[in-house]
Amino acid sequence: RKLRRSRSQAHPGRPPLPPGPAPLPFLGNVLGVNKDAPHLTYTAWSKTYGDIVYTRMLGQDIILLNSERVAVELLEKRSQKYSDRPVFAAADLFDYEWPSSSARYGPRFRLHRRLLHQVFHAKAALDYRERQLQRAYELLTRLLDDPARYAAHFTTFSASVVMGVTYGYDMKGGDTFVTSMQRASDIFLGIATPEIFALCIAFPFVKALPAWFPGMGWKSKAAECRRLVSDGLNTPYAWVKRRVEQGDTTPSMVADAIIRHRLEDDSNNPELVQAIKESAGTLYAASVETTHATLLVFVYLMMNHPEVQCRAQAEIDRVVAHQRLPDFEDRASLPYIDAVLRETMRSHPVTPIGVPHATTEDDVYEGCYIPQGATIIPNICRAMSHDEEKYPNPEVFMPERFLREDGTLNEDKVPYMFGFGRRLCPGRHVGDASLWSAMVCILTLFRIEKTEGSDNVKWSTGLARHPLPFPCRFIPRDEEMDCQKLASLIYASRIAL
Numbered sequence: 001r002k003l004r005r006s007r008s009q010a011h012p013g014r015p016p017l018p019p020g021p022a023p024l025p026f027l028g029n030v031l032g033v034n035k036d037a038p039h040l041t042y043t044a045w046s047k048t049y050g051d052i053v054y055t056r057m058l059g060q061d062i063i064l065l066n067s068e069r070v071a072v073e074l075l076e077k078r079s080q081k082y083s084d085r086p087v088f089a090a091a092d093l094f095d096y097e098w099p100s101s102s103a104r105y106g107p108r109f110r111l112h113r114r115l116l117h118q119v120f121h122a123k124a125a126l127d128y129r130e131r132q133l134q135r136a137y138e139l140l141t142r143l144l145d146d147p148a149r150y151a152a153h154f155t156t157f158s159a160s161v162v163m164g165v166t167y168g169y170d171m172k173g174g175d176t177f178v179t180s181m182q183r184a185s186d187i188f189l190g191i192a193t194p195e196i197f198a199l200c201i202a203f204p205f206v207k208a209l210p211a212w213f214p215g216m217g218w219k220s221k222a223a224e225c226r227r228l229v230s231d232g233l234n235t236p237y238a239w240v241k242r243r244v245e246q247g248d249t250t251p252s253m254v255a256d257a258i259i260r261h262r263l264e265d266d267s268n269n270p271e272l273v274q275a276i277k278e279s280a281g282t283l284y285a286a287s288v289e290t291t292h293a294t295l296l297v298f299v300y301l302m303m304n305h306p307e308v309q310c311r312a313q314a315e316i317d318r319v320v321a322h323q324r325l326p327d328f329e330d331r332a333s334l335p336y337i338d339a340v341l342r343e344t345m346r347s348h349p350v351t352p353i354g355v356p357h358a359t360t361e362d363d364v365y366e367g368c369y370i371p372q373g374a375t376i377i378p379n380i381c382r383a384m385s386h387d388e389e390k391y392p393n394p395e396v397f398m399p400e401r402f403l404r405e406d407g408t409l410n411e412d413k414v415p416y417m418f419g420f421g422r423r424l425c426p427g428r429h430v431g432d433a434s435l436w437s438a439m440v441c442i443l444t445l446f447r448i449e450k451t452e453g454s455d456n457v458k459w460s461t462g463l464a465r466h467p468l469p470f471p472c473r474f475i476p477r478d479e480e481m482d483c484q485k486l487a488s489l490i491y492a493s494r495i496a497l
């Protein structure tokens with residue numbers, strides 16, 4: 001209350017900022033936030049200050065949206081003002097301004113979105129389903145062969161789906177296409193910490209200091225990051241272009257764009273070529289982490305809820321009768337599996353605070369002033385996914401909450417999990433199909449059980465939240481299942497496709 005008063009006194013005639021905790025000079029409220037699980041702090045603040053909260057961190061205005069209603073009102077209904085991204089002060093040093101996910105709202109953003117939409121809209125995403133199912137069958141083979149490395153297999157599954165969809169590339173293991181981008185992203189996320197961010201905001205001259213200057217050692221890593229980014233963007237594009245020239249017709253986002261826009265010669269439209277490289281390069285990081293994280297949450301939940309596994313497996317067995325693996329034609333006959341998928345996403349959102357938006361203009365909402373350039377954070381976890389009115393007993397894992405009395409699925413597809421408005425996740429249809437195919441295949445073949453150490457699960461911190469790999473057992477439901485029998489099952493399933 002104090003904060004609201006003092007700020008409106010500083011700007012007479014302007015509505016007050018939304019209520020929020022009183023900040024310290026410069027640092028603002030940064031010290032009061034739970035570093036490992038910021039959504040918990042934001043949720044605690046929402047109990048005191050309401051659905052819309054103002055806070056200030058490291059000189060930045062931040063608005064927290066603590067209900068789905070307010071997030072839809074602002075990020076969707078007023079999306080022309082709420083679709084920018086916050087500027088990351090040091091991104092230029094790492095050449096990390098290119099990803100579509102951090103593109104500022106404007107012509108470049110619109111071009112990226114158009115390219116992504118052309119290949120990932122609901123109908124276009126159907127073209128990738130067979131490939132996704134094949135990758136899910138390969139995942140089963142790996143899980144049967146080496147179950148202890150299930151988390152690594154999830155990464156391979158997620159990466160091979162996205163590399164196929166983006167470049168038409170079949171991964172072989174140790175692929176340099178993938179390692180350049182992965183390494184660049186690791187360097188960027190590892191070094192570009194809030195401290196460096198704060199340093200660059202408070203003392204912009206730091207950006208001009210050389211790498212040998214004391215305390216500036218991280219800058220040589222930034223140079224390596226720039227080299228890897230250039231490699232990760234250019235090499236796979238050149239590879240697809242060569243294949244298109246040779247008459248290869250494998251469908252992929254990049255091949256489709258090269259053919260559609262007649263880009264035989266890069267110099268015809270260098271801006272478009274760069275946008276294709278950048279939007280394609282974004283997909284790896286945007287999809288692998290989220291898909292892999294959701295599958296880890298799924299295993300964690302199945303291990304702790306054998307009764308849910310049993311019901312899901314009974315449903316699958318009724319449909320495929322142990323003769324083959326399920327495919328997308330079966331999806332409508334497997335409502336409980338979809339309920340498990342939705343409840344997995346709801347109960348432990350892997351992006352608990354989404355991806356922040358930013359405002360391009362001042363706004364006034366419900367009598368509160370929202371400044372231009374403010375960072376807008378949708379508090380997905382708790383405030384939306386654990387809204388007690390919408391989800392009674394939100395802490396309980398209960399897939400049935402997504403089923404009507406007659407057993408059919410209800411209307412709630414947990415849309416907030418994929419963000420809002422003009423920044424809504426463009427890969428949501430592909431992501432949904434990847435998750436469904438992996439989950440239904442795993443449930444068909446395995447029972448997931450606890451083992452020694454299973455109760456000691458630790459969770460990751462950062463933008464994506466998921467359990468860190470923990471010990472558990474993948475037990476084939478058919479005791480005689482071996483590689484040969486699985487190969488026959490996969491063969492029978494391909495025939496049925």
Ligand code: HEM
Pocket residue numbers: 100101102103113116162282283286287290291294350351354355356357417418419420421422423424425426427428430431432435
């Ligand atoms: C599987 C689970 C996934 C989840 C939970 C998820 C979630 C999200 C969220 C919350 C955002 C931010 C939306 C916003 O700012 O309002 C986002 C953005 C994005 N996602 Fe996903 N995503 C998933 C999978 C994928 C996949 C498979 C792809 C690509 C094939 C993808 C590509 C992107 C891109 C490019 C953006 C940036 C959009 C922009 O800034 O305009 N995502 N995603």
